[in-house]
Amino acid sequence: MTLNWLRLWRFLTGYVWFSGEGGFPERLLTEAAKSHLPLSDSRREGESFFAGCPARDYRRLRPLARRACMRLKIRHKSGLYFRLFPYRKRIGVPVGLTLAVTLLVLLSGRVWVVTAEGNTTIPDGEILSAMEALGVYPGCRLSSLDMEWLRTEALTRLPQVSYLSVNPTGCVARVAVTERGQTPFIQDFKQNFSNMVAARDGRILSVEVYSGQAAVIAGQGVTKGMLLIGGAVESASGNTVFRRSAGRVIAETTREISITVPFREQKQLPAGDPIFRPVFRFLTWDIPLFGHGALSGDYLVTEYHHLPHNGSFSLPIGLISRYYTPHKTTVLSHSPEAAAAIADQRLKEQKDALTSGGVTFLSEQHKTVQKTDRGITLTVTYLCKEDITREIPLSVTENS
Template sequence: MFLLVWLRWLRGTVTFLITGAFPEKLINRCIRYHLPVWGVVRESDGLIAHTYARRYRMLHGLSRGTGTRTRIQKKSGLPFVIRRYRRRWGLVSGGIGAVLLLVFLSTRIWVVEVTGCVQIQPQEIIAQLSALGLRPGVAASQVDSRLLQRQMMLLDGRLAWIAVNLVGSTAQVEIREQTAVPKQQDFSDRAANVVAACDGQIRYMEVYEGQPLVQVGDTVSRGEVIISGIIEDQYGNTRTAYARALVIAQVCEEKTVEVPLTQLRWTRQGDPVERRYLSVFDLEIPLFLPGRNTAAAYSVSRSRQTLLDRPVISLVRESRTPVALEAVHLTEDQAREAAFSQMERLREGVDILSILSREESFTQQEGICRLTERWIVEKDIAQEAEIFLN
């Protein structure tokens, strides 16, 4: 039904009124001579009917001898719209161009959606698909889903399964990742000792392979062999093994951070300047008039807003704040606070099990504040040292 209405609008229709003693005679003649007439409705002063614009002139000849007259009530359709704006070719051309542009855009892929990612980042899949030809702006008719699926399986060994479905202007990509099987290391033809990574007192040992040379409570120095990879049995025979163990020791560590009292920092020198760009296929079109740049340096922040639900068309907002590099003098309290903040971040980054005790000292010398902390910690000091056999 919608298609029929659309076709009638393209050809143009005329709504007319039939008056006279017997208006039905004209309708019967139209049917006899195959003149299309539809939507016949009786009104108080006659019959209302519809026909194509080019066929309306035939009604004058058919109405002769029927005692009826016709009068146009309404004109609608594309031919009348074009006639109305025939002197405004710019407006007509713009409308036709907009329709053609919409038709063209509907034949393209504008969005690539990736679902099912666990370890793999969606951006990696999108980049691989782009290299294979599936990218925003490509014609949907040029995308071979089955070929893409086979190529992706060969390209990325992490994929167990992938499906590419085209839904309108969106390419929906669904993946399943392979379950990684942990690889077991083969130590049958290798030998190694477990040595101490640093000085400390052993608090706990869990030996997986090898012969222990020390006991819990012993003190070891850095590089000393804790678990030997050369094992001797009760009969005096020896064999080599790849020694492995967990060795928890109590270790003393010292950490120092320094904070200069005079620091160079970027400071704001004025109000931010807002700029906007229209981004189309990564081409940014300025939406502002160029002005004079008086500041030597700027702090720039940008945000992007997608338009028309199409990632390739977006509005970019840019804020430029003039800044300058200036010397900032810290007080002792500010330097102390900055030093403790740096030490806290340093403490979170070290590989230790627990901190048993902590002593701190704060000194200031030659314009530099130093914070030193001495820790007694528990950590794994086992370090594998391979024995190279001839």
Template sequence: MRTPSLANIRGTVHIVLLGGDIEAMINEMAKHGLNVWEIKAIGNRSASMNILVNDFFELRPLLKRTGCRVRVKQRIGLPFFMARVLKRKLFVTGAILFFVLLYGMSSLIWDVKVEGNIKIPEEEILEVARKEGLYPFQFSFRLPEQDELAKDMVKQLPAISWIGVNREGTKVTIQVVEADEPEKKPLMSPRHLISKTDAVITEIYAEQGRPVVQKDMRVKKGAVLISGILGDEENTQSVVAKGEVKGLVWHEYNIEVPLLQKQITYTGESKERRFLVLGNRAIQFWGYGDTPYSKFETITEVDPLKWRSFKLPVGWMTEIDRETLYKEQSLGEEFVKEQGLKAARNDILAKNGKGTKIISEKILHEKKENGKVYMKVLFEVEESIAVELPLVYNQVEDQGE
């Protein structure tokens, strides 16, 4: 006979028939529609076969009529497996508790993050979310619908034009778009634009006010570049001078660069520690003891468990301490000189802002001493030289009048 469908799930018994009339017994089993298969003769007075567990209990009257005996050799299938499992009550209880705990932990909101906010503090947005029922360790099934939650939060945060709430497993991300507000221009009192240093004018653009200098004119520190006073001696008006003035400025740098520089290398030796991560807690179970290296770097790797596309708040964390060595390497004189000059150029550009150009550089003095290279360098730089000077005295005179 053919193996019946779902035999392993329904349960199968492997039996041996002994004594009596074996052939009559097999015919009786077929006559009564019992599911029997893989029938094999064992000598003259016995045969082995498989039978469904439900049909096994129908054998008793047939055995009496044919004089056969039955011996059970093997029990196969889901019913017998469940019977064995149920005998181990502690194991079953532990398994149930584990899945209940896993379901409970995966049903909690473990982390709430805010993205897209620039002006509005994150704490203010999280406080509104808490009032609406969204906060860490809240059950996800107790949260309102995401669209309703977003609408209620927008009503309480007028400075935000749109909020989106996105839930991925145990993590919720609040994405915000802040409302555009017209830029509030600060109130400015009348002022001059003056030179912050000695320079030669290369470019001048007066948006508002009266230009006092011209291109290629040499000016000293504090000289007025664009005046905030318009008119003649009899009729004057004070305004906020606006514009841009660039000039050639000279910067002198004393540069000091060592010829020997330290480099970090790995020896290949490492010590590993492993942790079981449960939410925000980590329980160490491998790699106890102090790190045996005097100098090392620690690398941390986190591997959370995943269910489908969701990251569960359970996983593994590995910390690896890698031994390091510090080696001193002798660099060429030309190489360290270029390093020093590059650092000085970057410093000039960083201090003087956008639009700064280094026109030329000249090494005035150079020497090598005590394992270092010393240089005195003069840089010719085109940069913005205008700074503000408020006309406070005008306000005093107006109040006196």
């Protein structure tokens, strides 16, 4: 038996290292050999004697030690039995071990995690929901997956994907996709005839015409609804040709933003302590760990996932803590100063929304704050720069 196997055997069966004082160690060794009690690694240090034997043989060694006039004392116990001995009264340990082994055996043939790879523009959720509809979800059997059928079906469901394959790695189903290259959009200007008109009043700064004929020049003032780019173009032969007009007309405009904040306003606010309702997630099932009835009213739900995580994905087994915070309609009272601050905040939010829509704020022209008994009204006029074109269809009637 090699040393490693010997160590493993000793670990499984349990081993005892003991010392003996006084008497005749040579006699103990001889008697032990005659009784087929194997003592190993015996050594003598002064008057002490040290050796080791299997745990089950130690009791048989005691009468031999008595005959050899020695007193034995256990120095060290090693092995699985001694490791598990302190937990002998803890029923949870064997139950947990049995459960873990059972789960491992039952779930080793199933998909635990489905992940999407290779996608840059398509969201993970879209791919995963398409795969779930085709039967690839946490808990499905790995052996039941028909890869060829999945590929064909998934490609019809996800038109923006040019290649898809499901690669099972252990209990993880990796959905590898290659996105279809976007072809450039070609505008057909010979269909859907249209004009471009001004969406708001302003002074033209620049005109860029892609299709159609410009009806205004830079520096000209326009009013809302005025024609900017015409869809009817006169050809060299003198005929009128209709087109779909396209272009950009950047103009200097004036925008007035008005914000009213009442001193008393109603808002949905958290009221009371959150209600804790944990659930145990097992693959796709959420097993409730609470015994109360259904909740009525409005609640804000906050969810915390306690799932084992390996750095790249979470296993779908673990605890999910859900906190239901009740929400109530509450009347809020603002002081004039607080109302002004809220108005400023809301004005900033509106400006941000307009900026993201393509409006550039050049300067603030006028600002008024009007205070009434009910609330405060903040009105600000800005000088802006924006594209004021708005496309309207051009109806063409053929005269016979």
